[in-house]
Amino acid sequence: GAVVSQHPSRVICKSGTSVKIECRSLDFQATTMFWYRQFPKKSLMLMATSNEGSKATYEQGVEKDKFLINHASLTLSTLTVTSAHPEDSSFYICSADDINEQYFGPGTRLTVT
Amino acid sequence: AQSVAQPEDQVNVAEGNPLTVKCTYSVSGNPYLFWYVQYPNRGLQFLLKYITGDNLVKGSYGFEAEFNKSQTSFHLKKPSALVSDSALYFCAVRDTHGAGSYQLTFGKGTKLSVIP
Numbered sequence: 001g002a003v004v005s006q007h008p009s010r011v012i013c014k015s016g017t018s019v020k021i022e023c024r025s026l027d028f029q030a031t032t033m034f035w036y037r038q039f040p041k042k043s044l045m046l047m048a049t050s051n052e053g054s055k056a057t058y059e060q061g062v063e064k065d066k067f068l069i070n071h072a073s074l075t076l077s078t079l080t081v082t083s084a085h086p087e088d089s090s091f092y093i094c095s096a097d098d099i100n101e102q103y104f105g106p107g108t109r110l111t112v113t
Numbered sequence: 114a115q116s117v118a119q120p121e122d123q124v125n126v127a128e129g130n131p132l133t134v135k136c137t138y139s140v141s142g143n144p145y146l147f148w149y150v151q152y153p154n155r156g157l158q159f160l161l162k163y164i165t166g167d168n169l170v171k172g173s174y175g176f177e178a179e180f181n182k183s184q185t186s187f188h189l190k191k192p193s194a195l196v197s198d199s200a201l202y203f204c205a206v207r208d209t210h211g212a213g214s215y216q217l218t219f220g221k222g223t224k225l226s227v228i229p
Contacts, residue, residue, distance in 0.1 A: 006156070034216070034217075041222075041224075042221070042222070043203065043219045043220065043221045043222050044157075044203070044219045046216065046217075049216065091154070093156050093157065095157075095217075101147075101159070101162065102217055103159070104149070104156045104157040104158075104159075105156050106155060106156040107154070107155065107156040109154060
């Protein structure tokens, strides 16, 4: 199946700093990518839909100025957590859409101290 | 709006016994249905999907699922459980009708524990 990578896999940052997470589709082009957040022992919560060449569509309750999404090419989407707070600590997962199926990245564990 | 229900937070089964993880869904159009497995601190791994065709779908690692339209269910099954099957399982649905029809909606997940 198709491969989606995420970088970094794990990051620790201090409160107030910004962190960028990259999501890449390695062997296919993805017009649409998705960003999810997963709390411990919980399901995936869709944060936003990222469309190549246009603005992301954010789900209700997700601050677009805090979670900046850029989808500059058909193989790369980035999520930047700005002015991070400890409550932003979570597991962030991206996926890339390929016709009828989404392929998921391995996830990024963000810890804000 | 589409939704998915996984009624069991946890399923325990003895190694070698058959396992079932339940999933029901609600969509306005025809559903695309998926099962994913997640190991600790890892992303989601695709197990199987139903798009169209045979109601019984066979997937990775010996798993299968049956699409039942009348009961709006897509239960995950395996004839003989392995300890290595212990993980978190997510059912997901994608509606083929309406705005946002490319989005996946996930169930809350079911933790499967296979006891040696």
